[in-house]
Amino acid sequence: MHKSSLKFLTLTTLTMALALSGCSSNSSTPGASANASESHLTKILKTKTVRIGVIPDGPPWGVVDASGNRQGFDIDAANALGKALGSKVVFISSTNESRIPLLQTNKADVMVAALTATNARAQSVEMTIPYAAGGQVIMLPKGSPIKSYADLDGKTISTTRGSIGDTVLESRFPKAKATKFDSIADAIQALRSHKVDALIESNSVVPLLVKANPGTWAQLDAPQLNPSLVSFGVQQGDQLWLNYLNNFVRNYNISKEADASYEKWLGGPVPDMIK
């Protein structure tokens, strides 16, 4: 090959190699189930850092305020967990559908992300005892003709993919048209932009939204659907970490801290059912 073409080829390859080496990554080895290596707990105590997955756009569980600080019921619990472990909390933003994959690929140590402990999910991740309880309700634009669950047949209802509302729509309202968005914010915006007739979300989200926008929205007056228990989620196979977290949640539920947080974000004291 001619000398100048050889130089050109070497130069292009080197440039590519240099550019790619510039992206360094901090992720630990993915994939391996926890019992193939050490427990998450051991690793956290060693590195003094705990990666906690949270929802970034779902009030009152987790939001990011104007100064970039995270706030919410889940954030309070996550901070309490970090304090108990004596470790720095690294928050990992998750969507409803990425919560479980993030745990399975070890991108987060624990999910404190409004994760309802369904039996189906328990096949893929492990869940602690509950730290919150709730149900699903329907939010409507004010003046909507929908007055009962029967009226939902044939209507479009927005929800977030991978949420409990998603499963409730599939099982309870097969005749309604479910419109699935990636994020809670998008599902709410869809109702605001009149793209859908209703929104299904948890009983902690909807009353807050209705209170903040009284002229725009109303909650469907009907019994809560699918009462559910909300737990921390962890990767399968790590009994040590699960035991630690169960102990933590047990203590947290009876603490003054949890009462104050529950009162502030979820509108009442910690339910007796989960104490």
Add this chain to the structure above:
Amino acid sequence: MTLFFADLLPYSTELLAALWISVYITVVTMIAGGALGVLLYLGKASKVGVIKAPSAAYIEIFRNTPVLVQLYLIYFALPAIGMNLGPTWSAVIALTLNNAAYTAEIYRAGFESVPQGLREAGSALGMRQDQVFRHVVFLPAIHNVLPALTNQLILLFLASSIASIIALPELMHEMLDISSMTFRTVEVLIVGGLLYFGVSSLLAIGSKLVEAKAFKWAVVKHNV
């Protein structure tokens, strides 16, 4: 890690239906976007300021903003001024407007690469400017940028996956749905990726056939 592809079998009809929607959107957008792109190119190349300025401005705006932002605005923000479009129409319109800007620039590259001598020969033979455009300049220009146009078509097909964000039931949306129901994320991504790859390969082969059939007269093959 072990992969369980069998869990996806019950969803094969939905996946194929969703793939059809992706292909359908791509075809409609390519035709509409390609046509609008020609108009935009002609507008930008025109010497009349009233036509040139808006065309150039349109191309800059739609080329330099993310298609995701354009899609969000068309779907979520337009209702504020009274235009409430469903997800299919929003996706088609957003992708068409975006695609037109890119194809206009590709056409510009094509037409500017045609040697001026050809145009001069055309007018020397007594052709008007629009006759020169249609009979002399158009085919060589398209032949020169056929690889770029094929790229654009394939990118458009893959960009249709962006419409999943507004809950359009196309392939990407269906893939994410199945993954959230079966928790088999890796398997779904592999199968979906293969479906995208398959159709894109067909588009590439189609382009090669067009090049062979419609541009038989272009016999010059360049070795770098």
